[in-house]
Amino acid sequence: MAEFDLIDRIRSRAATRGDVVLGIGDDAAIVQVPAGRQLVVCTDTLNAGVHFPLDTAAADIGWKALAVNLSDLAAMAAEPAWCILSLSMPADDPAWLDGFLDGFLGLAAQHAVALIGGDTTRGPLSISVTAHGLVEPGGALCRDGAQVGDDLWVTGTLGDAAAALALLLPGAGLPALKRDEDERGRASHPASDPPSPLESARAEAIELLRPRLDRPTPRVAVGRRLGGLAHAGIDISDGLLADLAHICRASGVAAEIELDALPCSPALARAFELRQRRVLQATGGDDYELCFSAPVRARESIDALAVQTATAITRIGRVIAGEGVRARDAGGGQWHPPRPGYTHFAE
Amino acid sequence: MAEFDLIDRIRSRAATRGDVVLGIGDDAAIVQVPAGRQLVVCTDTLNAGVHFPLDTAAADIGWKALAVNLSDLAAMAAEPAWCILSLSMPADDPAWLDGFLDGFLGLAAQHAVALIGGDTTRGPLSISVTAHGLVEPGGALCRDGAQVGDDLWVTGTLGDAAAALALLLPGAGLPALKRDEDERGRASHPASDPPSPLESARAEAIELLRPRLDRPTPRVAVGRRLGGLAHAGIDISDGLLADLAHICRASGVAAEIELDALPCSPALARAFELRQRRVLQATGGDDYELCFSAPVRARESIDALAVQTATAITRIGRVIAGEGVRARDAGGGQWHPPRPGYTHFAE
Numbered sequence: 204m205a206e207f208d209l210i211d212r213i214r215s216r217a218a219t220r221g222d223v224v225l226g227i228g229d230d231a232a233i234v235q236v237p238a239g240r241q242l243v244v245c246t247d248t249l250n251a252g253v254h255f256p257l258d259t260a261a262a263d264i265g266w267k268a269l270a271v272n273l274s275d276l277a278a279m280a281a282e283p284a285w286c287i288l289s290l291s292m293p294a295d296d297p298a299w300l301d302g303f304l305d306g307f308l309g310l311a312a313q314h315a316v317a318l319i320g321g322d323t324t325r326g327p328l329s330i331s332v333t334a335h336g337l338v339e340p341g342g343a344l345c346r347d348g349a350q351v352g353d354d355l356w357v358t359g360t361l362g363d364a365a366a367a368l369a370l371l372l373p374g375a376g377l378p379a380l381k382r383d384e385d386e387r388g389r390a391s392h393p394a395s396d397p398p399s400p401l402e403s404a405r406a407e408a409i410e411l412l413r414p415r416l417d418r419p420t421p422r423v424a425v426g427r428r429l430g431g432l433a434h435a436g437i438d439i440s441d442g443l444l445a446d447l448a449h450i451c452r453a454s455g456v457a458a459e460i461e462l463d464a465l466p467c468s469p470a471l472a473r474a475f476e477l478r479q480r481r482v483l484q485a486t487g488g489d490d491y492e493l494c495f496s497a498p499v500r501a502r503e504s505i506d507a508l509a510v511q512t513a514t515a516i517t518r519i520g521r522v523i524a525g526e527g528v529r530a531r532d533a534g535g536g537q538w539h540p541p542r543p544g545y546t547h548f549a550e
Numbered sequence: 551m552a553e554f555d556l557i558d559r560i561r562s563r564a565a566t567r568g569d570v571v572l573g574i575g576d577d578a579a580i581v582q583v584p585a586g587r588q589l590v591v592c593t594d595t596l597n598a599g600v601h602f603p604l605d606t607a608a609a610d611i612g613w614k615a616l617a618v619n620l621s622d623l624a625a626m627a628a629e630p631a632w633c634i635l636s637l638s639m640p641a642d643d644p645a646w647l648d649g650f651l652d653g654f655l656g657l658a659a660q661h662a663v664a665l666i667g668g669d670t671t672r673g674p675l676s677i678s679v680t681a682h683g684l685v686e687p688g689g690a691l692c693r694d695g696a697q698v699g700d701d702l703w704v705t706g707t708l709g710d711a712a713a714a715l716a717l718l719l720p721g722a723g724l725p726a727l728k729r730d731e732d733e734r735g736r737a738s739h740p741a742s743d744p745p746s747p748l749e750s751a752r753a754e755a756i757e758l759l760r761p762r763l764d765r766p767t768p769r770v771a772v773g774r775r776l777g778g779l780a781h782a783g784i785d786i787s788d789g790l791l792a793d794l795a796h797i798c799r800a801s802g803v804a805a806e807i808e809l810d811a812l813p814c815s816p817a818l819a820r821a822f823e824l825r826q827r828r829v830l831q832a833t834g835g836d837d838y839e840l841c842f843s844a845p846v847r848a849r850e851s852i853d854a855l856a857v858q859t860a861t862a863i864t865r866i867g868r869v870i871a872g873e874g875v876r877a878r879d880a881g882g883g884q885w886h887p888p889r890p891g892y893t894h895f896a897e
Binding site: 224225228229231232233234235236238241242243244245246247248250251253254275276278279281284285287289304319320321322324325326331333334335336338340343345346347436437438463499532 | 576588594598632636638666672673785
């Protein structure tokens with residue numbers, strides 16, 4: 204299968220929209236931005252082994268490649284519209300491509316996003332997506348609008364994706380399962396033995412948590428309605444503390460969060476001791492939840508928004524004067540994470 | 551240097567424009583598309599060792615990554631406006647990044663293109679650029695408008711980039727230098743000997759031709775003015791015959807080109823025998839010249855455009871009824887290339 208067959212395969216499956224003047228198949232695509240709207244553009248690249256485990260299913264890779272971009276649009280309070288896909292593959296593999304498109308186009312369909320163009324090349328597996336959204340002028344949610352006295356909120360639950368990664372790569376210095384300590388010092392046993400309690404607990408936790416790593420939910424509906432409610436927003440890709448620090452830096456403020464308020468999934472609570480899961484919740488990346496600041500008067504509207512969108516939205520702290528992000532434990536003491544969050548190229 | 555330092559390094563050097571509402575540094579960029587314009591979007595990815603030789607200078611990689619995208623916009627007759635850069639690097643290397651930005655932002659400045667956002671990730675060296683341009687509604691030049699009786703034209707000269715690659719990778723089954731046959735059968739000589747005539751000729755040809763591989767010139771000014779003159783257009787990235795075949799397929803027509811009419815650089819003519827350079831000119835990729843069809847009545851305007859833009863524009867054939875692309879040699883006989891052009895994933 205040559206490059207143009209791959210492109211035909213993609214084109215035959217891509218949906219369109221009324222504002223797409225020219226889709227896949229020419230040197231470029233043409234779209235009509237509605238009058239009175241501004242264009243919001245973002246890009247995110249996923250590299251095999253860096254942004255997803257090498258064993259990730261093709262459909263999950265496709266889903267995630269678009270999801271992380273829709274998450275950026277959601278964090279800007281933008282309505283997603285069109286996307287561009289650049290796909291580097293080491294070899295021609297139609298079955299893999301079909302799986303990838305299942306995930307990618309499945310998520311695109313959920314949000315009426317049209318795939319309008321792209322590029323397919325030979326190279327190490329890498330997916331680069333550019334997503335386009337629309338906002339009313341002045342309606343975007345940026346990082347620099349947080350004000351002293353604002354509440355801080357997050358959607359969904361935190362730490363699940365990082366927990367899944369910790370379980371999949373247990374040698375990476377990340378927290379271990381609750382049961383690990385019970386097992387410590389025991390001799391290894393033959394593979395033919397029934398799974399140990401630790402192995403069973405690990406398998407169960409991976410089953411529950413891995414979908415959060417592989418198929419993050421971009422908070423598009425919540426993000427869209429935050430434009431008029433929130434002062435500043437970001438999506439959590441590198442970890443709550445690290446991403447919240449971006450808001451603080453851009454807004455010239457500080458933030459104080461209550462560790463005990465951070466939303467926790469039942470699966471995470473079951474698998475990890477409190478001390479371990481705090482690290483995951485406060486610093487784990489890849490959750491793609493939204494973190495935003497909003498004035499106290501918006502509390503009722505935000506609670507209503509949570510109900511309307513069937514999305515948990517939890518108040519986790521407040522914006523204060525100063526700089527930096529402080530996390531407090533139940534006793535009111537300051538908590539220091541082992542590391543603030545994930546950055547590429549860091550030591 | 552962490553990811554955010556890299557981003558700061560890029561941001562500090564990127565120019566902006568009046569229509570950029572929010573540039574690098576938030577979850578997404580925001581731009582204002584002027585009223586009465588359509589948005590043209592394209593993307594092209596360059597992977598190390600696939601789209602450029604591994605020894606390519608950082609500045610040339612930066613230049614080419616943007617140039618191939620501006621070339622797509624030119625082929626659509628669009629005016630370039632903004633771009634997004636996704637950069638995967640195997641390791642943090644500020645000196646390499648500075649060189650890359652020299653080439654990338656240098657070309658961007660020539661065309662008043664603003665770099666408005668992007669992504670930096672760890673991974674094998676790969677550069678994915680999405681470029682945005684503007685056209686009046688209906689003013690874009692597409693592949694499907696060629697009409698029987700149209701002239702066929704190309705800008706610049708053909709085959710130079712492929713010739714440079716052939717000289718750099720002489721074992722790849724591509725044509726050899728004129729002097730190769732003189733050398734055939736001679737014993738190899740020690741490296742300390744003075745260079746042979748063949749070695750000197752090769753070094754000279756590489757010096758003259760390699761800039762065409764490393765720093766292609768996107769034909770932006772020509773492309774912009776073709777909107778009102780031409781019927782169909784494409785940029786030559788995979789080779790003239792292959793790319794012209796896209797126009798024919800999309801337009802439901804055939805094309806006939808005169809091999810002797812294909813424009814040839816002095817360097818190419820000097821280095822390669824006629825038979826060899828025909829293959830390079832007709833099927834060599836990476837030239838990023840424009841190929842377009844236009845009605846006969848536009849000949850004078852196109853000649854004037856060549857003068858105004860200081861760009862060679864050469865008539866190479868015509869659009870006829872039927873399907874496929876035929877190349878004729880001086881005697882009027884049909885010429886068959888060893889292969890039609892470059893495609894990824896092909897055998």
